[in-house]
Amino acid sequence: MAFMVTSAVDTVQSGPAVLRVRGLSVSYGRLAALQGVDLDVYPGEVVGIAGDNGAGKSTLLRCICGDLGEVSGEVWLDGEPLTSRPPPGSARGIGVVWQDLVLSDNLDVASNLMLGKERRTLLMSESRFHARARAVLDDLGIPIADSTRPAWTLTAAERQLLAVAQAVSPRPRLLLLDEPTAVLSRADSAHVELLIRRFRDEGTTILLISHDVDQLFRLTRRVVVLRHGRVVAQVDPARSHPDELLALMAGHDVQSAPRRQLSRLHGLAGHLSSADPSAGLTLILSTLGAALGAQQLSLHLLDEATLRCVGSVGLTPALEDAWRSLPLYVTNGPLSRAAVESAVAVEPDVRASEALGPYARLLDEAGIASWWAVPFSLGSGATGVVSIYRSDTGSPATDELDLVNLYAGYAAAALERERLLAELTARNKVLETIRAVLQTLAGPGSLADGIGTALQTLREAVGADEIGLFGRAAGERTSRRAHAAPPGVAHSVRLASAADAALDAADADGQVRVQVVAHGGSRLVVRLSDSTVLAAEWRTRLASADERVLIEDAAHSILLALERERSELARRETTALRRSQEMQRQFLARLSHELRTPLTAIRGYASSLMQTDVTWDEASQSRFLSRISSESARLRTLVDDLLDFSRIESGVLRIRPDWVDLSLVIDAARSCLSPQAADAIEIHCAADVPAVWADHDRLEQVMMNLMDNAVRHNPPGTTVRIDVRADGPDHVVIGVVDDGVGMPSRDEKVGAMQPPLWRGATAGAGLGLSITRGIVEAHQGTLRQEPLNPGTRFLVRLPVESDALTMEPDDA
Structure with missing residues (x-):
């Protein structure tokens, strides 16, 4: 109910009351001002007293203050009874503001x-x-x-x-206010109300008498209604309406039909705002049935030539099944007439009607005696019909039809809300799918994996049986680049054929083309470029418009990803080519310098010997020829290195393996060095080092390069130590360690074609480490550099025997 009425002893709050009144009665001669009034006011509560003039409001306040002596009944303040001659109110903690102000x-x-x-x-x-x-x-x-x-x-x-x-x-403990704003303007009344709210928030208990009903609803927790000196009701402002309080004050019936309907509508609006959209129509029909006193109702929507039931209340299973989908022109009943004529249609006596045909029996079995249908329009232009079935014959009254129209507006709003929610859900699904596709395609993984994941996401979003991305290179057949289907389902030949046909079509312009499959499905093909298409297939149904839009949007996203991949590949190729050209330029510059140095020396000494006007002694001639010989050897070594490097890069370096004693290889390499370099080298070979299957000369070249680099590119006095040990039964390790200035840390590609990294006074062509690495790898071994403090260590790890090395003929 929209109001609350309590008896004289009922309360709305438990606990000790600040003020308690029991059986209070006051008479002025033969006039009874108060008759058996009961009242409880609790701590911090604001209670309103309402009533017409002469209802006894001011008399009640005078009794509480002790201003009236001849009264019957009892008044307690904080649990203490007031005596027949109590002290003034202020002395007892009661503050009073009278309507007739008591000022001097x-x-x-x-x-x-x-x-x-x-x-x-x-x-x-x-x-x-x-x-x-x-x-x-x-x-x-x-x-x-x-x-x-x-x-x-x-x-x-x-x-x-x-x-x-x-x-x-x-x-005060209790504040009594008797019409505190009766003679004030609106602004001054607001100031007084502000003070009342402040006192309330600070915990002051207040009893407020006012004729301003809206003020009572703004300020109080409950309102006690007095009429002819009696408490007739207590109203809860949070659950009531001011009109109800006015009706109680005047003695009118608060259960009037308009007020009940308004309360129902208010409640319905509140429930609809929080209810699930799918339950909204049932809630509206139930509330309408309660307002009309009808037990059975239904709501139909006109869908082309079919009336489709979207909500019902109280229908029998048989009638609900028959009413689920009705052809528009099958009968001439109220439902069809209301939908066709867009006007109210009434069948006042179902049993006497001949227009209902086979449905008359179902209606009679459901206890329906009259039927009336009210059409309404939705915001989208569709037509709906509300049907009310009653157990008594007759036609609806005008106010009942108005009520149905009012509730039909709620139904139209609920249906429109459901439609918009469905559209929003579909749109959100599209946006979420596009977001997932874009996020996948822009992820850190490879584009091939990303496209596969994106197609799977897209297939699940549109409900397709299969989606594939197909491409065709120049002069080649169409191939499948990515495919998405349920687990265990192979790609369809039909889909590949459709993609092939799309690439063959001369008039294809990148637009979506729908191909209807004979068995009732559909196939969409989107041409992304002259060489790429995206195809999707639904085998048992047609694709919706939203699904087609989603496929097309996803196709554009995939096209952007493919363009990004091509751009990234082109950028990488350009970067690699630029780096290669720079490395070649640096290598040729170093090589030119290395070749020019010995040639210049040879030419200078030869020119000196050939001068006709200078006679050289035998010692000078011998010194010049020795330098020519050493520079020629250096030039030959450089040319040999270039040839070895070329063989290694082209993969034609020849290895002539045989069983090799590593200690002999290292001794032979040291003997090729200068006496000063050979003296700086210490060799330590473990006794258990086995012979290895390798090329003696190539390993000697490896050790000579490493030892020569360690001596030549470090300051004088640097010690170089050679350690040879077995690394398990199948490998040996040779360590070349120096205590010089060292080399920067490098990756496993020691000796790659890069500028010289050895920090010394002498610079070579930078080929020694590259050739060394190539020879070691040709023996199926590894070369690794490890920085020390101070110095550098190179580790050569070789297999004892490798199946990859075979004996070559001597004439090879």
Whole structure:
């Protein structure tokens, strides 16, 4: 119900009451002002007292204050009964603001405010007396600046505010307000209401008498209604309407039909705002049935030439099954007439009607005697029909039809909301799918894996049986680049054929083309470029418009990903080509320098010997020829290195393996060095080192390069140590360690074609380590550099025997 009525002993809150009134009765002669009034007011509660003039409101307040002596009944304040001659209200913690203000006009503001509350210290100092009064006014926000003004000079609003200040200073346990804003303007009333709210928030218990119903609803927790001196009801403002309070005050029936309907509509609106959309129509029909007193209702939507039931209440299973889908012109009943004519159609007596045909029996079995249908329009232009089935014959009244139209508006809004929600859900699905596809395609993985994942996401979103991405290179057949299907389902030949046909079509312009399959499905083919198409197939149904749009949007996203992949490949190729050209340029510059150095020396010494005007002694000639010989050997070594490097790069380096003693290889390599370099090298070979299947000369070249680099590219006095040990039964390890200035840390590709990295005074062509690495790898071994502090260590790890090395003929 929209209101709450309690008996005299019922309460809305438990716990000790600040004020308790029981059986209070007051008579003025033969006139009964109060008759057996019961009332409870709890701590911090604001309770309103409402009633017409003469209802006994002010008399009730006078009884509580002890202003009336001849009363019957009992009044308790904080659990203590009030005596028949109680002290003044303020002395008992009760503050009162009467409708007829009790102010002394001949006294000033401060004297009225402090009347009866003066302290001896205040009376001895007039300045402190007025300062105290101004502090009270300022604390309450009352705009009376001069506390010395006489009370008769104040405006009505200032007098009312002064009376409020007088009643609450000091703060009472119970505040009684009798029409505190009756003579005030709206702005001044707002100020008083602000003070009331403040007192309420601070925990003051308040009893408010007011004729302003809206004010009672704004400020109170409950309203006690007095009529002819009796408590007739208690109204909860949170669950009631001001009109109901007015009806109770006047003694009218609050259960009037308009008020019930308004309450139902308010409740329906609240429920619809929080209910699930699918339950909205059932809720509307149930509320409409309760308003009309009808048990059976249905709601149909016109879909082309079919009336489709989208909601029903109370129908029998047989009738609900028959009503689920009705051809528009199968009968001439109210439902069809209302949908066709867009007007209310009524069948006042179903049993006597001949227009219902086979449905008359179902209606009779359902206990339906009359049937009326009311059409309504939806925002999308569709037509709906609400049918009301009643157990008694007759036609609806005008107000009943108006009520149905009102509820039909709610139904139209609910249907429109459901339609918009479905569209929004579909749109969100599209956006989420596109987001997932884009996120997958832009991910860190390879594009091939990304496209496969993206197609699987797209297939699940559109409900397709199969989706594939097909491409065709110039002069080649169409191939499948990516495919998405349920687990265990292979790709369809039909889909590949459709993609092939799309690439063959001369008029294909990249637009979506729908191909209807004979067995009732559909196939979509989107041409991304002259060489790529995206194809999807639904084998048992047609693709919807939203699904087609989603396929097309995803196709554009995949096209962008493919373009990005091609751009990235082109960028990488360009970067690699630029780097290769730079490395070649640097290599040729170093090589030119290395070749020019020995040639210049040879040419200089030869020219000196060939001069006809200079006679060289035998020692000089021998020195010149020796330098020519050493530079020629250096030039030959450089040319041999270039040839070896070329063989290694082209993969034609020849290895002539045989069983090799590594200690002999290392001794032979050291003997090829200069005496100073050979003296700086220490060799330590473990006794258990086995012979290895390798090329003796190539390994000697490896060791000579490593030892020569370690000596030549380090300061004088650097010690080089050669350690040879077995690494298990199948490998040996040769370590070349120096304690010189060292080399920067490098990756496993030691000796790659790069600028020289050895930090020494002498620079070579940078081929020694590259050739060394190539020879070691040709023996199925590895070369690794490890920086030391100080120095550098190179580790050569070789297999004892490798199946990859075979003996070559001597003439090979």
